[in-house]
Amino acid sequence: MAGVRRHSLRSVVKDPQLAPGGGRKLDLAGTWAPVLNRVRERLLAEGSVRDRRIGIILPVEPKTAYLAVMLAQSGAQVALAAPGALTQDDVAAGVAERGVQVFARSDSTPEEELEFYSEVLDRRPEVVIDDRAALIRMAHTTHPQALQDLIGASEETTTGVVTLRAMARAGALRIPCIAANDARCKHLFDNRYGTGQSTITAVLDSTNLLLAGKVLLVIGYSWVGKGIAARARGMGAKVTVSEVDPIAALEALHDGFRVAPVTEACQTAEIVMTATGVPNALPLEAIERLPDGALLANAGAVDDEFDMLRLRERAPGARLVRRNVEEFRLAEGRSVFVIGDGKVVNLSAGEGHPVEIMDLTFSVQALSARHLLLRGSEMDSGVHLPPPEIDEWVARQKLESLGVSIDHLTPEQESFFSDWEAHA
Numbered sequence: 117m118a119g120v121r122r123h124s125l126r127s128v129v130k131d132p133q134l135a136p137g138g139g140r141k142l143d144l145a146g147t148w149a150p151v152l153n154r155v156r157e158r159l160l161a162e163g164s165v166r167d168r169r170i171g172i173i174l175p176v177e178p179k180t181a182y183l184a185v186m187l188a189q190s191g192a193q194v195a196l197a198a199p200g201a202l203t204q205d206d207v208a209a210g211v212a213e214r215g216v217q218v219f220a221r222s223d224s225t226p227e228e229e230l231e232f233y234s235e236v237l238d239r240r241p242e243v244v245i246d247d248r249a250a251l252i253r254m255a256h257t258t259h260p261q262a263l264q265d266l267i268g269a270s271e272e273t274t275t276g277v278v279t280l281r282a283m284a285r286a287g288a289l290r291i292p293c294i295a296a297n298d299a300r301c302k303h304l305f306d307n308r309y310g311t312g313q314s315t316i317t318a319v320l321d322s323t324n325l326l327l328a329g330k331v332l333l334v335i336g337y338s339w340v341g342k343g344i345a346a347r348a349r350g351m352g353a354k355v356t357v358s359e360v361d362p363i364a365a366l367e368a369l370h371d372g373f374r375v376a377p378v379t380e381a382c383q384t385a386e387i388v389m390t391a392t393g394v395p396n397a398l399p400l401e402a403i404e405r406l407p408d409g410a411l412l413a414n415a416g417a418v419d420d421e422f423d424m425l426r427l428r429e430r431a432p433g434a435r436l437v438r439r440n441v442e443e444f445r446l447a448e449g450r451s452v453f454v455i456g457d458g459k460v461v462n463l464s465a466g467e468g469h470p471v472e473i474m475d476l477t478f479s480v481q482a483l484s485a486r487h488l489l490l491r492g493s494e495m496d497s498g499v500h501l502p503p504p505e506i507d508e509w510v511a512r513q514k515l516e517s518l519g520v521s522i523d524h525l526t527p528e529q530e531s532f533f534s535d536w537e538a539h540a
């Protein structure tokens with residue numbers, strides 16, 4: 117890696133001198149993460165992660181990186197890597213200064229990114245907190261030696277869980293993996309409210325256009341699609357939903373949205389947002405039907421949810437018209453504008469989820485890592501739901517930190533769930 121600057125703890129970051137600025141951002145993120153701070157207190161008190169090795173791939177921006185810092189503060193040996201597009205260099209330097217081994221630079225090449233991921237696996241993590249199953253796939257293919265120490269993994273994304281389930285079905289998954297995404301404290305809030313808000317924020321910030329009155333097409337109506345559709349409607353957009361699942365389509369209809377196939381909906385859509393986790397959910401044929409000036413943004417974790425490859429062939433000479441906004445001129449004199457290069461838009465053209473949301477997600481992740489360290493050797497290889505007690509603990513801590521009290525079942529009500537003979 118020519119030109120790479122190394123500093124203490126063998127981190128690879130662009131400029132260690134950026135650490136003070138990055139550190140301030142981390143500190144600020146920490147003030148909005150009350151649950152994660154309580155997780156740290158718990159881990160420190162019980163010593164459950166002390167000197168345990170944890171490898172992480174996640175964006176290196178303040179709130180995400182705070183998870184790595186908090187685990188290091190809890191006594192774990194943490195190695196963190198991220199793709200260049202999702203790395204803030206000052207934050208990377210700040211994290212490295214706080215005792216995490218960091219392998220992340222904003223200008224890294226795809227080859228260097230793979231080297232960074234290898235560096236994490238070379239540290240022989242006992243648990244990995246993964247993004248799109250990148251480390252897990254490497255450990256099962258190019259880096260099999262990593263499996264010797266790997267007790268288990270916790271996966272962040274819906275798409276990564278799809279990969280893990282496919283590996284498990286094929287008999288290829290050799291470690292227990294917790295689908296952190298399937299925790300209620302993750303997808304109900306992160307996928308829905310986090311992505312809903314931050315996707316719309318990224319598109320509006322990038323374009324400085326008005327949402328009110330526009331026709332917006334959401335492709336995919338699960339948690340992410342629902343979050344986008346609800347927020348877009350709240351801001352005055354006229355929302356259409358496209359789905360392949362009849363139940364999700366019916367739900368969208370009952371939520372009050374127009375439902376139509378993608379090619380039909382594209383005839384009038386002024387903004388299209390994909391939220392499927394499936395390649396080519398918006399094919400070129402549909403893009404070609406869009407009105408002049410339509411905006412395209414992808415909220416899903418799969419980079420080619422719309423057909424960027426064929427769009428680039430169809431409209432060569434695309435030009436950057438604003439930061440993160442590329443214009444593609446179609447032959448008929450019409451243009452479409454792609455936000456954030458078709459990559460996950462709230463990160464490629466925005467700052468990701470609000471920190472209060474990630475407080476929940478990362479508390480689930482940290483406690484899933486703890487669970488794997490303590491119990492992983494008793495778990496079967498395969499994909500596991502997060503233990504329900506993690507969800508409940510995280511939700512209770514969050515409510516408590518917000519000063520919100522809730523009711524409890526009475527003993528009589530509790531017994532109603534077990535004592536069927538007493539039912540009338």
Ligand SMILES: NC(=O)c1ccc[n+]([C@@H]2O[C@H](COP(=O)([O-])OP(=O)(O)OC[C@H]3O[C@@H](n4cnc5c(N)ncnc54)[C@H](O)[C@@H]3O)[C@@H](O)[C@H]2O)c1
Nearest residue numbers: 274275336338339340359360361391392393394415416417
């Ligand atoms: N941007 C972010 O920060 C963020 C956060 C959370 C999740 N995600 C990603 O967003 C994507 C969606 O997440 P989710 O939790 O809602 O996923 P999900 O898997 O629960 O739902 C996907 C939905 O898309 C529908 N779908 C699939 N193919 C389609 C097609 N060709 N046309 C129309 N609809 C189709 C499915 O029927 C399903 O309802 C995933 O890739 C996930 O990893 C991104």
